Amino acid sequence: MIETAPITEKAVIVGLINQDQDERQAKEYLDELEFLADTAGAQVLKKFTQKLDVPNKATFVGPGKLDEINQYIKVVEADTVIFDDELTPTQLRNIERELECKILDRTNLILDIFAKRAQTAHAKTQVELAQYQYLLPRLTRMWTHLERQRGGIGMRGPGETQIETDRRIILDKISRLKTQLVKIDKQKATQRKNRGKMVRVALVGYTNVGKSTIMNMMAKSEVFAENKLFATLDTTVRKVVIENLPFLLADTVGFIRKLPHGLVESFKSTLDEVREADILLHVVDISHPGFEEQIETVDTTLEEIDAGDKPTYYIFNKIDAFTYEEKDEDDLSPRTKDNFSLEEWKSSWMAKSNTPALFISAKDKTNIEEFKEELYEKVKGIHSQRFPYNDFLYNEDWTKGIQE
Structure with missing residues (x-):
């Protein structure tokens, strides 16, 4: 059997400049988001920012910026758009309808990396619990999303089987995972005591x-x-x-x-x-x-x-x-780190x-x-x-x- 290298997803990332984070911080956060995307296995093609006092309730960014992002991803054929804050279920649904590609937020991206990195039963159980808790309020959106596109970044772990689940099944799984964690925690506590x-x-x-x-x-x-x-x-x-x-x-x-x-x-x-x-x-x-x-x-x-x-x-x-960059004697600019x-x-x-x-x-x-x-x-x-x-x-x- 011939092994093929994993396909690198092409992504763009989106962040806001607002009262909580100025332009410098927004740039730094997007640099970190790019590092997260790279860790997950994506290639970031472009970073988009917009100045907004508060995120747009419907689409996170304004309609004009969303249209700009849409035109760009169509030209470069990007697979994924990643937002630097947690999106509401409504925002996820609206953005996905407009851009017609995979939409992730920072939380989903981090969860995906954790799912990829988890090695032990303890870590896997913890990550799976967090994934189901994230998924529960987004269940309706995930059904239609998974019918169209499965696998890749953000779809590891429980995301791959959600097409056949409903709210009751997820709640049952969350309950079982919490019970499983309690048992593992007791084992860990015994190890520490010993x-x-x-x-x-x-x-x-x-x-x-x-x-x-x-x-x-x-x-x-x-x-x-x-x-x-x-x-x-x-x-x-x-x-x-x-x-x-x-x-x-x-x-x-x-x-x-x-x-x-x-x-x-x-x-x-x-x-x-x-x-x-x-x-x-x-x-x-x-x-x-x-x-x-x-x-x-x-x-x-x-x-x-x-x-x-x-x-x-x-x-x-x-x-x-x-x-360390030594300043010239004639350099009167303010000192930096x-x-x-x-x-x-x-x-x-x-x-x-x-x-x-x-x-x-x-x-x-x-x-x-x-x-x-x-x-x-x-x-x-x-x-x-x-x-x-x-x-x-x-x-x-x-x-x-x-x-x-």
Whole structure:
């Protein structure tokens, strides 16, 4: 049998400039949406934006912009139009009727990537639950959509079988999936309990900031890592030993702006490792132009899962990708991030904040020894409180059954 390469879908993406996001933010969000589309397997041909105070209730964008998009996709024969916000069932139906092609929103695209990336039964169950919850209010639209076109981006998982389902069947499946998750959660809770009282450290952060690379470096493991969004869905726990001090290190799913609420709810059990951690290492991609907003997104999500009060330390990663452009003496233009050297970054608000800030490159292993020394001191402090009389006497049974 001859294997053929998957066909790359041609897509255009659409976003708004409004009171919630200015032109700069809209551009950045569309760049991220393009990265999401690329991760899902689509080629983005063009980005459309429109200035609107609020989205059009019927078609998200105005009629004139929708007509402009329609003319373009007919010329380039685009397969898919992706919108950077969650569309209502009415908007989906109206837009699809006008453009006569596959219409996705940001939520559907993220769900598709999660369906593509899910490997374990736990992750697959969580994603499937979120997909059905997204699908339920859009059932009427999906029937006609699937009759015309099936498969491809946005149609993985339950989307492939919805032509034969109705609301009652979906509700039954949602109920069964929730019951299945409860059973899996109990198993996970037992696993965590069996690890004893070892100090737990969790890597958290925006998607694609290098958490899995740090995990591989620290635990000498083979956690999947690549330059794609949501490379990791399942929480991976490994035992790490610095000098003679063992602790548990967890790599968790990355966060993202406008993360679908259904996914947050479905993946709360996966993030139990974060809630039960003694220390959070908040990994930040310092080379990303919008890393401050990414920090805010992660902090907000941590609050949503009741982990906002954990001891947290900023790990600014990817200093190898940071480009320093020295200003000429005659250059009177305002200073930007590109005009800051690494030493100046170390003296900025990040390093002077209440929580320590470290600057590393997990890829090039820059400043890793300093990182390990700081982490060792933090873990040692917690361990000494738990075991004041045998700081460095360890029972080998503690470490049995740790790896998941």
